[in-house]
Amino acid sequence: MKALIPAAGLGTRFLPATKAQPKEMLLVVDRPAIQYVVEEGLASAADEVVIINSHEKKAIEEHFSPNPELVALLRERGKGAYADMVEYVGNLNVSYVYQEEALGLGHAVRCAAEKTGDEPFYVLLGDVLVPNNKMLPAMQAVSDAHGGASVIAVMPVPDEEVGRFGVIAGEAVADDVWKVESLVEKPALADAPSNLAVFGRYLLSPRVMELLADVEPGVGGEIQLTDALDAVLKEEEMYALIIDPADGFDTGTVESWLETNNILWKQKQGR
Numbered sequence: 360m361k362a363l364i365p366a367a368g369l370g371t372r373f374l375p376a377t378k379a380q381p382k383e384m385l386l387v388v389d390r391p392a393i394q395y396v397v398e399e400g401l402a403s404a405a406d407e408v409v410i411i412n413s414h415e416k417k418a419i420e421e422h423f424s425p426n427p428e429l430v431a432l433l434r435e436r437g438k439g440a441y442a443d444m445v446e447y448v449g450n451l452n453v454s455y456v457y458q459e460e461a462l463g464l465g466h467a468v469r470c471a472a473e474k475t476g477d478e479p480f481y482v483l484l485g486d487v488l489v490p491n492n493k494m495l496p497a498m499q500a501v502s503d504a505h506g507g508a509s510v511i512a513v514m515p516v517p518d519e520e521v522g523r524f525g526v527i528a529g530e531a532v533a534d535d536v537w538k539v540e541s542l543v544e545k546p547a548l549a550d551a552p553s554n555l556a557v558f559g560r561y562l563l564s565p566r567v568m569e570l571l572a573d574v575e576p577g578v579g580g581e582i583q584l585t586d587a588l589d590a591v592l593k594e595e596e597m598y599a600l601i602i603d604p605a606d607g608f609d610t611g612t613v614e615s616w617l618e619t620n621n622i623l624w625k626q627k628q629g630r
Contacts, residue, residue: 361474362400362481362495365467366393367413367458372612381416383485385616388623391422392610395488397451403495405481408453409474411467425449463581469571477565479507482584486611487559488619494606498562501536501600509567509591511539512560513599514607521551525585527599528552539597544577544585557585558602559609567591 370382377385383393393410400408412419426449433442456474458467468482479502481495489495498510513527525544529537543552561584570587577583588597608619 360405360478362405362408363471364396364483364485365411366485381418384418393485396483396485399489399492400483402492404499409471410455411458411470412455423451423453463583465571465574465582465584465587472568475568479564482561484559488608494560498600501598502562505598508596508598509564510562510598512558512602513555514558514602514604515554516556518548521548524556526551527555535601537599539599542585542589544583
């Protein structure tokens with residue numbers, strides 16, 4: 360089972376900082392944002408993390424590559440703790456596929472089809488952090504309880520945020536679980552079927568990957584993952600796990616990235 364991390368986007372909200380540095384490599388307290396996501400994927404049932412990268416983002420691959428020369432130099436200078444951290448990151452089980460054109464999230468996920476094969480797979484958006492690594496196991500438990508169904512994480516959002524996300528329609532089947540009936544990508548508030556927005560964590564059946572091959576460009580002229588999820592609902596059940604907003608952090612804007620740094624720094628300092 361693979362955990363896919365789409366990372367080929369342009370990071371336009373962070374320009375000019377992301378002109379030369381990938382957004383995913385921006386520091387969150389003590390490590391690049393994407394390292395949190397890789398560690399989360401490897402802490403789940405996944406046996407490998409696959410980063411869907413751009414050829415322009417070599418810094419991501421360099422970060423997760425072994426660097427024995429640097430490790431040796433750090434140990435020689437008595438900086439063993441730093442050497443351990445560099446060695447650890449270089450040994451994480453990460454591989455890469457490439458999205459040649461930025462044609463949307465659904466297109467990015469489809470680029471990893473040969474990696475996932477006929478198995479379920481996770482999708483972890485790179486600007487969403489879950490430092491406690493508990494969300495994917497909770498989603499897996501929901502899937503197991505419903506015959507291996509696809510599961511998405513959702514979170515209540517205020518009215519002014521609804522248009523930024525995919526939003527679900529459905530009905531509650533437990534305190535924190537909904538059965539999903541449909542999804543709408545970035546709806547106007549008047550068209551939103553609920554305030555439950557997709558949070559950036561997915562556990563998807565192999566059929567979703569198959570359907571992505573036929574999805575037509577949608578909102579913004581892009582191939583949307585949400586459209587494939589809506590299509591699979593005609594064939595399979597899907598559930599949504601409602602998460603506590605305190606369980607995860609959206610770093611997709613400068614404001615939310617700064618807020619995430621502030622919160623996680625205070626947690627690290629025990630405040």
